[in-house]
Amino acid sequence: MPSHFISSVYVFVLAGFIGFEVIKHVSRLLHTPLMALTNALDAVVVVAAIIIAGRAQTPLSTILGLVAVAASFSNMVGGFLITDRMLRMFKLSRQKKP
């Protein structure tokens, strides 16, 4: 077991608790934007893809890494974009006719 494994487990468990607490209190109205937003946040795997591609260790790892960069970054861009588009649509009665 690598030395950082146990602290990774702690972080995972604590983040899981936060996930449950926070998601439970997301407004029911916003469950579709929630799916889009978590999608965009999860696209942070782009970080790992950049490292894999950027280390340029073998041609294979570079190519796979680059595909992963493109795939996850498209999620990041698209995810934030559509979440914001959806949320802009939610208006209160009094905001409706400004």
Add this chain to the structure above:
Amino acid sequence: MPSHFISSVYVFVLAGFIGFEVIKHVSRLLHTPLMALTNALDAVVVVAAIIIAGRAQTPLSTILGLVAVAASFSNMVGGFLITDRMLRMFKLSRQKKP
């Protein structure tokens, strides 16, 4: 900076978030038991005291450690005891006369 410092910071920040989320949703009725319970949980410093005292490195560290063991363990015992006593008092109308 020791190597574990950064993962300790992660754990601290995440646990702080959990604390805020969870405590915010504690029933107002139970704020006094809450104080007693967090007291008892915090008494887990007894764990550190046991290690300090048990390593028996210097007479001073052993003595200070033992005092710390007694002080924090008394909190643990007393804290759980009084929390449970308080909570046993909270009853619903229909539970009142069994």
Add this chain to the structure above:
Amino acid sequence: MSLLTVRYLIDFAYLLAIVLFILALRWLSSPATARRGVLAGEIGAAVAVLATLANPQIVAYKWILVALLIGAIVGMPLGLVPMTAVPQRTALSHAFGALSAALIGISEYYVREPHITKFGMAEISLEVIIGGLSFTGSLIAAGKLQEVLPQRPITYRGQNFVSLSVLGLAVILALILILHPGDAYLFPFVVVVSLLFGVLLVTPIGGADMPTVISLLNSYVGLSAALLGFVLNNKVLIVAGALDGSSGFILSVIMCRAMNRSFTNVMFGAFGQVQSSAAAVEQGRTVRSATPEDAAAILSAASSVIVAPGYGMAVAQAQHKVRELFDILTKRGVDVKFAIHPVAGRMPGHMNVLLAEADIPYDKLLDMDAANPEFPHADVALVIGANDVTNPAARTDAGSPIYGMPILDVDKARTVMVIKRSLSPGFAGIDNPLYYLDKTLMLFGDAKTFVGDIVRELAGGSSA
């Protein structure tokens, strides 16, 4: 700056990103703060990406920038799809996320191999299996939702056995690899078999069950990102993955509860879930139907109307016509509200997004618990393309497949009007006794056309 300092700075940047991600989700707790949440998420993502680019391990910047550019070019249109295409877009983006996680795991394997530890091999295999099955599973789901693939469940005899055997094969191959990390030739098989399992897992499930499947896949994708964080010792991946994973998990639990179906049933892939064919409509029962003119007259005489929208409204894209109806009735002093069932439509929150798109203020959207006490006081319940979520059999008929599912109490309103094209059943494939009540009027037609007709009628034939 020393290398160590750079590493610490990167670690703290990741911590900042994590905090922003958590705040982003917290602020989704209300529509008033939700856009701030998106902003927090965006800043967090930018911080994480920029910090990574500062990583001294990175030498090949040029191609990374090209790949980022391609990602942005692909991502833009996927962020601009119409609201009705959101379900398939979500499935597609899960596929991208899973693809990326699987590719990173694969490439990490080939970089480390043959000096890989057993523990590292175990982490990578698990990561690649979950990433791989989520990739193909999400693609199939997207295909079904886009109706590129057949929507009906495709089942055959012994299917459970075949699927489970394939999963078992993947696990066995992985175990051999863990014990003998040198047997590198086995690794491609692990990948292929897990891809195959994703196909076998989702194909048998009917198109209408896709939302639950998507949510579950969401949580698998999160899990694979978190596993990647374990493999690469990257905490931001672990946290983002855990958040994504719990979100998908919670949404699928909510859906299962609202459908009164067991969670384990879905958890294990809803193997062999066969759609029960339309129940025989009992003979001898009659329905009353009405014209747009009748409906318009009833609506304008009402003082309170509750609209219960469903999947049919989404299919017909009737939301803008519904907004016109809302406007014209509100202007006439009728109190119009919307009752939103948690699984109305084909994904969680589907109706809310469509109605918000059509500019209906969100304070007029009541969730089921808020709406049900209102129905007894309503003059008219107007059901638009909803079926199962209004079916009173769920309350009374213990033999019904939806027995026990909480429903919208539309039948408590003084008059019920139902817009749909026929008497044919909805997703659950069962008859709806609501249509045979004395107080019910069926308004047969396409939702968009029929609502448009009512609006024209109310406007005195002059509008639209």
Add this chain to the structure above:
Amino acid sequence: MSLLTVRYLIDFAYLLAIVLFILALRWLSSPATARRGVLAGEIGAAVAVLATLANPQIVAYKWILVALLIGAIVGMPLGLVPMTAVPQRTALSHAFGALSAALIGISEYYVREPHITKFGMAEISLEVIIGGLSFTGSLIAAGKLQEVLPQRPITYRGQNFVSLSVLGLAVILALILILHPGDAYLFPFVVVVSLLFGVLLVTPIGGADMPTVISLLNSYVGLSAALLGFVLNNKVLIVAGALDGSSGFILSVIMCRAMNRSFTNVMFGAFGQVQSSAAAVEQGRTVRSATPEDAAAILSAASSVIVAPGYGMAVAQAQHKVRELFDILTKRGVDVKFAIHPVAGRMPGHMNVLLAEADIPYDKLLDMDAANPEFPHADVALVIGANDVTNPAARTDAGSPIYGMPILDVDKARTVMVIKRSLSPGFAGIDNPLYYLDKTLMLFGDAKTFVGDIVRELAGGSSA
């Protein structure tokens, strides 16, 4: 078992303890699950302690067991104090917690010194300073609450300056130590000066402000435990400390909000907070007073009564008599409820615990937001030993020190009856216009005696 395996097992045991601690607090969200929460906490603590005893570093078991035994013997009676002594018990246990954290920090310093790193020195100094000041601060708070020490704020000229200088001195000494970890002779001064600062911090604050101080000290104690976790690389301490710290912080924020006092004011020790002396009672205003017989007659004629208890009920230990009153009125068909202000009494949740102790069912206890809409429909509002939390001046008189503090709307009830011993003011030291309203009847006397008299009257002179 290899040492490494033991270490991993201990780490996982700590993780289990952490999970149980979090669940313990989650289950406090409702009285129905709260006792399960205590059980989870107990199991978690037991797991953590047992796992620690398995630590191979530990060689001196005998004395540890003795120390644990002493701890248990001291802890038992502290767990069995009467409910009225809970505030001072809480302060005392904070003192114990802080003492233990400070001692561990001190002993760790002497073990590592002189080979201590700058970073380690910084962590330890911060830990010892916070632990030390929390220790003496909590002792002073306990003394004030137990009335061993004078309760009134003890202030003198230049006090802020002196206190801050002492804190500054502690920080400067610590900084010197961090730069020259060899100067070990300075360390005792850091300890002494931080102990002194704790005394100076709390002494000037009035007894009635102690609950806020205790909550803040609670969060400091949590912080010092978390810092200890950093020093010793022990994650269970970090998590428990962070949970405790956020709990204390949130409770003090809630109290400050409910008193409409600024948080920073308290955060920085409420230096020089001077109690405003009793405002001159305006002349020429009259109050109506009544006897237990009158009160009994009015109560038995009422159909709904809301009781607003306050600090006076706690002082008089009147809760059991109040329960008798509740029982006898309920038996006569009167609807009796309790309205609990968030800062009624002298600690958060004080009234709830006392009333629960007296066996009043908790579904009869309404918090302020639930109670206020009920007062306009109530026949009688019976104020028992509460003052500030019912003072209508908070709504209208912009010059009042409690202006803007949310209050219980007792003055909206048809009749108001107030049990207290005199017209003298409460904690905030200000006059209460409620007493001069036409609808108000003052019931002068000790809460326990007066309620007892009403009960005897209602029982026809035959009971108790």
